[in-house]
Amino acid sequence: MSFEPKIIGFTCNWCSYAAADLAGVSRMQYPHNVRLVRVMCSGMVHPKVVAQAFEKGADGVMVMG
Amino acid sequence: MEWKMSEQGKGSVLIAGGGIAGMQAALDAANSGFYVYLLERRPAIGGKMAQLDKTFPTNDCAM
C-alpha cells in the first residue's frame, strides 16, 4: 500500500476556512487525507499544538490565514 | 393599536438596489433601529462589485 500522509490544517474562519468551503461549493476535488481545524484567526495557533500534531502522528501541518 | 396614515411605516426605510451602496445603507439604517425593506432586481444582492476581481488601490479581493 502506498504511503498516505496525515495532514492537519489550521484554518482561519475568515479566509482559508472560507476558501475550503468555497472549494466545496465549486465541487473541486482534492485528496481526502487532510483534516481541518477551524480557528478564528491563524494567529491563535500556539506552536505547542503544531508540535503536538506531529507528536500524535501528523505527517504535515498547515497553518493557513 | 390604530395608526394614523402619516405615522404608518415611519419606523421603516425602503432601499431600492442591493449593490454595495444599498447594502451599506441597509446595514446602517437597520443598526440604527429602523426596519429596512431592501429591494433588488436580480436573484442575489452584491451588484457590480460582486463581478470585480480585485479592487484598487490595494488589490484586495472584491468578494
Added chain:
Amino acid sequence: MEVTRRPRFVDTEKCIACGVCAEKCPKKVDDEYNEKISQRKAIYIPYAQAVPQKYAIDRDNCIYFKSGKCRACEKFCPAGAINFEDKPQTMSLHVGAIVLSPGFSTFDPSGIRTWGYGTFKNVITSMELERYLSASGPTDGHLVRPSDKKEVKRIAFIQCVGSRDLNKSQNGYCSSVCCTYAIKQAMIAKDHVKDLEATIFYMDMRTYGKEFERYYERAKDLGIGFQRCRVHSLEPVRDTSDIYFRYIDEKGRQIEARYDMVVLSVGLCTPASALELAYHAGVELNENRFVESSSFDPVGTSRPGVFSCGAFSGPKDIPQTVMEASAAAADATRLLAGARNSLTQKREFPPEIEVCDQPVRIGVFICHCGANIAGVVDVERVARYAQTLPGVAHVARNLFSCSQDTQDSIKNTIKEKGLNRVVVAACTPRTHEPLFRETLKAAGLNPYLFDMANIRNQDSWVHAAEPERATEKAMDLVRMSVAKVGLLSALPAISVPVSQAALVVGAGLSGMVSALALADHGFPVTLVEKSSVVGGQARHLFRTWKGERIEPALQELDARVRSNPLIALHLDSTVASAEGFVGNFKSTILSGKTSTTIDHGVTILATGAQGYVPEGEYLFGTSSRVFTAIEFDKLHMAGDRRMKEAKNYVFIQCVGSRCEERMYCSRVCCTHSVQAALQLKEENPDGEVFILYRDMRTYGQREELYRKAREKGVVFIHYESHLKPRVKSLEPRRLEVEVFDHVLHEPLRIVADIVVLATAVVANAATAELADIYRLPIDSDGFFQEAHAKLRPVDFAADGIFMAGLAHCPKPVDESIAQAKAAAGRAVSVLANSSIDLEPTKATVVSANCDGCAMCLDVCPYNAISLVAAEVAGAKAGLRVEINLARCKGCGLCQATCPKDGVFVAGFSLEQIAAQVDAALAI
C-alpha cells in the same frame, strides 16, 4: 408605495442550494455574471458566493415557460423547492423614507464602428477583462484572448470609451474610475502573464483618490506603459486576430502599434431600469442622466424624503459610494428619529439552564442535506459510529437539518433527552452556525455549547468520487467535534452600556455637519474647535464646483449649530487626553485653563487640513504677483487693484502635490483653477488665461467645466514633472512663465500679470496629535488611516471612532459633507442602542498561570490588554494582564504568544484545539 416581487419559481425556504436542478436543467444561457463569456443554466445561482444561496429560474429562458414541457428541475429537486405556480406579488408598503441605489451599467461600445467591438474578437470591454482575470471567472483567471485562446502577450487599454466623448457617445462627463481600474487591471494582468507588455492609452491620468497616485507610480515601476494620446480607431491585422492602430506619441512621431488584445475602458452610465426607478420615485435627473443634487445635500434628491447614493448621482468609486450610502441612511432616518425601534423586533428566549455541574450529554445531529451528504457519505454508518463516542447521549439523522420543522424537533430533543452539548454534522458553520445557536437558545441552552462538523462543503462535495473515504472523513470530523464540544463551557453574553452622546472634534464644515446630523437624531453632541471661529478651511472657499456660494451655507450652519440645544460648542478648546472604548469614551477638553471631562459613546474626528505654503517656489514670497489659489480668490473677490488691472493670468497646477514629498493628488485644485479661469474669462473675454497642468483632473461631472473653459478660450498647456515651468520677474509689474510646450516641442514664454499656484492640501498637526491621544493610525501622508480603503472609508479600525472631511484626505465640499453625514450615520448605529452585545469568544486570563510577563501586550493588535497589579486575598500578588472585552476581537494572538498558558480565547482554547487535533489523529 407599490412594490412588485417577481416570481423566483424556487421556494427559498426549501432550497438547499445543492445544485442538482442546475445540473439537470437542459437549457444553457449566456452568463451575465461572466459578461456572457461563459454559460449558466436557466435555473441558477448568479455566482458562487451569492446571497441568498438560493436558486432562481430565469423565466425568459426556461424551456417549460417557453414550450410547456421539461420541469426537470422539479423532478430532481430533493427538497421540493421548485414552484412553477409562483406568481408576481404586489405589495403595498408604507415607509418613512426611500433610498435609491440602483447603481450603474457600463457603456456599451457595440455599434461604434471605429472601436470594432463585437466585430473584432479580441477587442473586449474592461468588465469582460475583469472576468478573464478572476480566478473564479470563465478562464479560471488565465489571460487568454477570445479568438484563439492564446495567452495574451501584448495588451492595450483605451481610456475614455463612452466618457469625455460627445462624438462617439453622448457622455461628456468623466467616469471617474476608469483610469485607476485600468491600472489595476494592467497590474493584475501582469501578475498572470509575467512578460506581458501592457500599455494604457489615455488623455489625462486621473488617479485623484487616496493612495491612487502611489498606485500609478507603482504601475510605472512595474513596467506598465502609459501613453498620452487619443486613439481614434482600431483595425484588424489581416490574416491574424491581432489589432492594429496608429497614434502620435509625445514627441510628435506617428507610431504604428499592434496588440494581441485591446481593452476598452468603458465608462459608467445610468441603466434604463434606473431611469424607470427615477421616474416612479419622482426624482429629477440632470442632462447626464444622474440624480440632480446640491453640494450641500449630496445624498438628497429633488423630492423630500427620497435620497440617493452611489453611481446613481454621478460616476464614483467604491469608497465614495460607501460614504454616500452611510450618509443616505443617516439622512433618511434623520426625520424619522422619533420612530426609532418602533418597527424592529427582538426575539425572546427562555432562561438558560445551568449545565456546568451536569455530566456531559452530547446530542449529535447528522444532516443528509437531501442527497448532498447522504448521496456520498454513508450517514447511517456515521450515526452508528457517533453513538459509540464518549459523552454522546443521543444521535439523530435529519433530511434537512436547517428546515424549520427540524429546528423544532432538535429543540424538543434537547429538552426531552436532557442534552447539554450539541454537534450538528452538516454544511458549514460559516453559514449555519448562527441558526443552530438560536435553536440551542430556544431550547434553554447556552448557544456556545455547540459545534458543527463540516461534512458537506469540506467532505461530501470535495470527495464525491470516494464515498468510502468521505464516510471515514465524516466520522473523523464528528469525532473531532464531539471531542471539542465536551470541553466547551457556557459563555455568558457580554454587553457593555453605551453612553448615548457624541464628541465631534473640529468645527469646520465637516464637523458642523456631523454635529447637526447627530443632534437631529436626538443625541447630545460636544463640538470642540481649536480656533475661535467655526468653518475651518471652508471659510476660505468661494464656490462649490457646481457654482453654489459657500459663505451663506456656512453662515446657516453656524447659526444652526449655535442655536441647537443638543450641541455644546467649545471654541478655543482642544482634547487634552482620552481613554475608553466604543460606547464608553472619556475625554478631557481643555478650554483655556479650565478642563472638563465628558463621557461619550462615539468620537468623530473632523480636524481638517491646511494649504501648502510654496515658500521659494515660482517666486512665491518674492513677487507680489504670485499667489496661492486661496489668496487669489480672496483678492479677486475683494476687487484688489492687481487683479482688476491684470490681463494675463497663468495658473500652475500640482504645486506641492504629486511630488516626491507628497505622492498624492490634492483632488480639488484642477477643478478650482478651471472654475477661476472661467470666471476670469467671463469678466474679461479679451484677457488671456493659461493653465499649466500635468493631468487635468476634473473628474466626474466636473469635466463639463473643463470643456467650457476650452470653449471660452482658456489655454491649457501640459507639462511634465521633470520639466516644471519657470517663473521670472520681467519688470516690476510683470512676470514671465516659461514652459516646455509639447505640441510645438519648444519652450514657450508667457508674459503674465498674475501667477496663481494651485497648492496642495496638506495634513495638519492636529491630526497627528489626536491620533496619539486616541491611539489611531495615520497614513504616510499624515492623514487619518481608515479601517478599510474600500468598505470602511469613514471608520477607524477601533470601534466607535469615525473620521470626516480633509483629515482623511483632500476632498471637495460635497464629498466632505457626504463623509460628515456618513460619520454621523455610522455613529448613530452605535448610539441607537443603550448597550452593545459583544461576541463572547474573547481572550480570558488564567490568573493562576499569568506571571505578568506582558509578552501578549506587544502582539495584541487591538490594544485590548493592559498590565494591572493583582491582589490575592487582599495582599499584593504581582502583575497580571487584564483584557478589555470591548476591544478584544478574539483573534488569540495572545494565546499563541503566552509561554505559560496564561490566556486563552473562549471557545478556542489550547485544550479545545488540542482535543480536536488528538481526535483527528486518534485512528
